[in-house]
Amino acid sequence: MNKRSSKQLLGRTAKVIFFLLVLVVFLFPIYFMTITALKTRSEIETRTTIYPHELNMKNFREMTRGPWKRAIINSIVVCVSSVALCLPVSFLAAYAFSRRPFMGDIHLYFWLITNRMAPAASFVLPFFAIYTNIGLFDTKLGLLFSYTLFNLPLAIWIWMSFMEAVPKEIDDAAFLDGFSVWRYFLRVFLPVLKPGLITVAVFIWMFSWTEMMFAVNLTAVASKTLPAQLTVTVMRLGYGVDWGMAAAGGTISIIPGIVLVIFTKKYLTRGFVPLRRL
Amino acid sequence: MSDKRYLLIFPAIILLIFNSIFPLVVVLNYSFTKPFSDNPVFEGVDNYVDVLHSSEWWDAFKRNALFTGIALAIEVPVGLLFALLIRGKGKLIDIVSTVVIIPSLIPFVSVGILWRLMTRTGGPIPLFMGFFGVAYTLMTPKSAFWTLIIMDAWHWISLVFLLLSASLVTIPEVYYTAARIDGSTKWQTFRYITFPGIKLSLITVLLLRIIDSFKLFDENFILTGGGPGRSTELLSFFIIKKGIREWVGGFSAAASIIYLVIVILLCYLLISFLTKGKGMLER
Incomplete structure (x- = not known):
């Protein structure tokens, strides 16, 4: 013993x-x-010290004005509008895929998912060419559109896994009671799918918040997001990098992730489950 | 009812035609011409031949494959170990599992900055390595490459951990109880209960990580910028460099298409494996 x-x-x-x-x-x-x-x-x-010997708030104060402030606001605007655009669109598409079989749906679905897997690098050049021609270059709208390329497939994918878990008998009962499709969504389907709603929103937000490839190559000045602004700071050659500033921006860029992991951890775990089943 | 389903899917399709099909057509068009020149004429498959004859392309490809192999060999076993050890109830476990997830939610740029800070001359890692008598610097090709791998592991072990923990939870507790009563060893329990339960997730995470490592760009761009020399130049970086910086559009477009085909083949492999040929939509 x-x-x-x-x-x-x-x-x-x-x-x-x-x-x-x-x-x-x-x-x-x-x-x-x-x-x-x-x-x-x-x-x-x-020197390398493991705590600041002299506290300096200048870097963080710099974050609240000029290009940094603009970058942070841009990031938030793009993220919020991505969620606002992709959440309903992906919801409707996922509903069609999971509940209403139609001709060619399997092929369409496969094509959707491959968009999520496609390397962003392959799309930078054409986006750049298209956007400079139609005036979407260096606009938040352009970024929002380019992000849907990855956001939509991912969102549909996650929605699907949640919807599959809802028994189809609920649909039938609601429609027998004479519900219209929209009333059914609002009164029956969405309340059941609340965890799904949160998971999808979190994933769209996180993807848009962390995206850098498009943010760097499809913007110039006015609509640089936080990751793009950070890239500019770090890649500035010749002058020497202002590491204090880069670190302050980096610290701010981490905050949403930490907040989300604390409040929505169980949804995050759930969000990865569809990857197992596809 | 039957017409409404097309209506439901319409917005998604419109958005993706504009954002996926249209750019693809453009890049395909570029790949057969010499774009951005005064006289963009049809050149057939010249650009593709150029790419496949370019040693730079093959170097980037081999480097990317090597990177993927080593990174996965670290991430998957360590992630699995984490998932096996960090589970159950308790305050410490809650904290640790939360902390382990955090890296996957940090913007890739910030991961790059974080590691630039850690590996700067006189930074914590060179100091730490110096303590053991190893002179470390990002300036040699070998150490830059390995730093990239370690950074990737630090960043993505969280994903392996998340996915595998999510699937470990789905194994019924009774299986373990039964195994304990039958007196099976720890290895036997793992081999015959845990492993079959997470096998599908394990393969998913493997393929997912393979695809993502083939797409790696941001951290590469920030941490080493492809250098020193071209020693850490991976595929994405190569394409962006050719297309945006060196402005050889046709070559870059052809490389993009080849790259896209490689990744989509990997993706196809992933999907057909996971669904075991049953088709994507389970009905």
Whole structure:
């Protein structure tokens, strides 16, 4: 008995040490970026310290004005409008796929999903050419449209998995009661699918928030998003990179992810389930 | 009712025609001509021949394949280990599992910045390595390549973890109880209960990570910018460099198409495996 409990204690200690190690490996880089944003430029350039010896709020204050403020606002606008556009559109399409079989639906669905998998790099050149011709270059509307290329398939994919779990008898009962399609959506279907709604919204938001390929190549000045602005800061050659500024922007870019993981963790896990079944 | 279903799917189709078909037509058109020149004439498959004869393309391709292989060999076993160890109830487990997920929600650019900060001359990682007597710098091709891999692992172990934990939960607890009563060893339990339960997720995550590693761009762009030399130039980076920076549109377009075909083939493999030929929509 004694031997067994000491072995258990050893196992538990090993586990706790392992957990702490994991925490350090995953949190330290984030912590280091945050404190770098709080250091003075000379401290960043001259030595590596694990806490700011002289607190400097200048970098974060810079985030609230000029190009940084614009970039943050642009990011939020593009993300919110992506959710607003893709959420209803993908909902309707997913409903059609899951409830109303039609000719060629399987091929259409496959094509939809491959859009999610297609490399963004292949689309940058044509988007660039098209957008400069029709005046969508360097506009938030252009970014919003280019993001739908990936957002829509992903959203439909996740919606599908949630809808498949809702028994079709509910539809029949509602329609027998004389519900119209729209009334059925609002009164019956959507309330059941609330977790799905949240999951899809979170995923569209996160994708739009983290996207960089289009944001960098399809914008110039006015509609740079936060990732694009960060890229400009880091890639500026010749002057030396202002790491304090880059770190402050990076820290801000992490906030939505952390908020989302804390409040919607169970939905996130759920959102990955469709990937298993397709 | 029968006409309404097309109405339902109409908005999605319109958006994707504008954002997917239309660009594809444009890029296909480019790939057969010399675009942005005074006289863009039809050149047949010249651009494709150029790409397939270009050593730069094949270098990028091989580098990308090597990168994918090594990154997966790290991410999948470690992610699986995490999923097996970090489960159950408890405050510490809650905190750890939340923290492990965070990297996958950080914008890719910020991951790049984070690792640039960590690996700068005199930064934490060179200092840490120096402590063990290893001189570390991002400036050599080998260490740049390995740093890219480690960064990718740091970033995407979270995805492997998330997916595998989600599928571990679906294995009924009674199986484990039965195994315990029958006195099976830990390895046997894993081999005959856990593994079959997560096999499908495991293969999904493998293929998903293969596809995503073939698309990697942002972190590559920020961390190393393809350098030193061309030692960390992956496929996406190569295409963007050719198309946007060096402005050889036809070549880049042809490379894009070849690249797209490779990724879609991988995707097709993924889907046909997962559905076991049953078709995409289960009815």
